[in-house]
Amino acid sequence: DAKTxxxxxxxxxxxEPVHLPCNHSTISGTDYIHWYRQLPSQGPEYVxxxxxxxxxxxxxxxxxxxxxxxxxxxxxxxxLRDAAVYYCILRDSDNYGQNFVFGPGTRLSVLP
Amino acid sequence: DTGVSQDPRHKITKRGQNVTFRCDPIxxxxxxxxxxxxxxxxxxxxxxxxxxxxxxxxRLLSDRFSAERPKGSFSTLEIQRTxxxxxxxxxxxxxxxxxxRTDTQYFGPGTRLTVL
Numbered sequence: 001d002a003k004t005x006x007x008x009x010x011x012x013x014x015x016e017p018v019h020l021p022c023n024h025s026t027i028s029g030t031d032y033i034h035w036y037r038q039l040p041s042q043g044p045e046y047v048x049x050x051x052x053x054x055x056x057x058x059x060x061x062x063x064x065x066x067x068x069x070x071x072x073x074x075x076x077x078x079x080l081r082d083a084a085v086y087y088c089i090l091r092d093s094d095n096y097g098q099n100f101v102f103g104p105g106t107r108l109s110v111l112p
Numbered sequence: 113d114t115g116v117s118q119d120p121r122h123k124i125t126k127r128g129q130n131v132t133f134r135c136d137p138i139x140x141x142x143x144x145x146x147x148x149x150x151x152x153x154x155x156x157x158x159x160x161x162x163x164x165x166x167x168x169x170x171r172l173l174s175d176r177f178s179a180e181r182p183k184g185s186f187s188t189l190e191i192q193r194t195x196x197x198x199x200x201x202x203x204x205x206x207x208x209x210x211x212x213r214t215d216t217q218y219f220g221p222g223t224r225l226t227v228l
Contacts, residue, residue: 032214043116043203043219044155051214087154091214098168099145100217102154 004088009107012078020073020106022088027068032091034100035062035073037084044087044102047073083110114138116220118204124226125194132190133223137206144187145217146179147203148172155203161187194227201225 005023012018024033035047048055048062050071055062061074075082087105117136125131137144142163147155158177159169163184173179176194181187191198201222209215 034214034216041221043205043222044217046216046218049214049216085154099147099157099160100155101157102147104152104154 004090004103006086006088006103006106008104009109011109011111012075013111014080015077018075018078018082018108018110020075020086020088020108021070022072023070024088024090025069027090028092030092031068033062033064033068033071034089034091035060036087036089036100036102037082038087038105039081039084047086049091078108078110080110080112083108116204116206116218118202118220118223120223121221122224122226124228126228127194127196129194130190130192131194131225132188133202133204133225135187135189135204135220137186137204138208138218139185141206141208141218142184143207143209143215143217144181145205145207146187146189147205149201149203149222150199158189158202191225194225196227199225199227 034049036044038044048060050062063072085105085107089100119134145160146158149155157170158173159179161181164181176192179189201224203222205217205219207215207217
């Protein structure tokens with residue numbers, strides 16, 4: 001699976017939008033972009049995934065650049081419960097069912 | 113709750129002792145994964161099962177580690193002769209991948225192992 005690059009940490013104020021960037025310049029045409037997050041003392045939690053088009057779900061939105069070399073996870077209104085480590089992972093559809101490769105992720109702090 | 117469950121949540125043991133962890137995946141998920149996570153790092157893959165068959169093992173899985181999934185449902189991870197370097201969070205995940213499509217892995221809460 002291709003590599004991703006994320007900032008080590010970010011801060012946000014409560015109730016403000018948060019944009020978490022991820023660079024994946026070596027992404028291939030069959031790579032899906034996955035986002036997971038891990039709250040303190042919990043296992044990782046699925047957030048969202050996409051291939052080419054922007055995606056929305058109840059938790060977040062995923063904006064994918066036209067060339068697919070970067071993407072942004074958008075939390076529309078950050079809450080204190082969104083403080084977590086956010087992982088951006090590429091997943092080749094040909095590697096379905098195999099393990100995920102996690103990087104160090106972005107630690108998001110939410111200030112009240 | 114029909115999510116992935118792990119037992120125990122915490123385990124403290126003395127160096128040299130054996131420990132066993134259990135994972136119950138989401139029912140009907142045929143894939144089951146074990147990961148290990150140390151402080152400040154992302155999870156690292158250890159091994160995974162397709163039903164009862166163990167299909168891949170990471171180099172992190174030394175001879176002291178063994179995992180089983182005897183009936184294709186729950187899985188156990190045993191560590192023999194524990195060392196202080198085994199102290200970590202052990203995470204289990206399950207999924208139901210479809211050919212040619214990406215899959216979502218659902219993680220359990222983890223078992224935190226402390227080796228004294």
